[in-house]
Amino acid sequence: MVLKKPVNVKNIKGSFESTVQGLEIMKYNYKVIKAYEIDKNEILSQKSIVFYPLRVFMKHDGETEKEHILECLSVVEKIEDTDYYFLTVEWLKKIYQTSEYEEFVEEEIYMSSALYKEPYEKGREEGIAEGLQEGETKTLARTTIKFLIKKFGIIPDDLKESIQKLDVPTLEIIIDNILEYESLDQIKKYIH
Known part of the structure; x- marks a missing residue:
């Protein structure tokens, strides 16, 4: 499927040899579908929701x-599966451009899509885990320095x-062996 009319291509072939x-x-051999040549209302009359x-x-x-954007959004707004809206x-x-469509977007519908939520939730979870790990590293580093x-x-x-700047496992090794060190030079071997 070719979505936008190509600028530099005159003839799109339907085969490869x-x-x-x-x-x-x-x-x-394959069929080339040029989306830009299809009447958008044809898709509605066929009830081809996937398109x-x-x-x-x-x-x-x-x-x-503006009318085109509003109409396209209003059609998918009525579909229960908000992924189509997204x-x-x-x-x-x-x-x-952002200014041409953004004011018409219903953020609540857009953000309720699983396609929106999944990466957001995953990123949020990774951010929380990363924050916890970063917090643990800072706490261990402070503890190591205090000891x-x-x-x-x-x-x-x-x-x-x-x-x-050391990682958690290295800091734990230093803390576990703190009583055995006789000089700071023994600590420097863990610093790269």
Whole structure:
């Protein structure tokens, strides 16, 4: 399916052939569907819901861009599965400037889509896990520095900074062996 009319391509073929030394190796025939040549109302009359989000690319003779955008959104707004609304908005983003469509988007419908929620939720969960890990690392680094100060007294700032950059397993090793260290040089072997 070709969504937008290509600028530099004159003829889009419906087949592919590959030959090696005059022998036919592969031959594929396929139908080229040019979305930009389909009347968007045809899709509605056929009730081809799966193509509703692609209607933004289709012919919309007699409508302004604003009317076209509003009509495409209003059709998918009525569908129970909000993923269609989400996909329509995503396609609008690809072909129109933000100011041309954004004011018409119903954020509540858009954000209720599973396609919106899944990456958002995953990113949120990863962010929380990352934050917890970062917090654990900072706490262990502070604890390590406190123990080293108690054992050796003043610690150089560059060593403190290096300790704060260490990962959790390395910090745990240092803390576990703190009583065995006789000098700060033994700590420096963990700093790369």
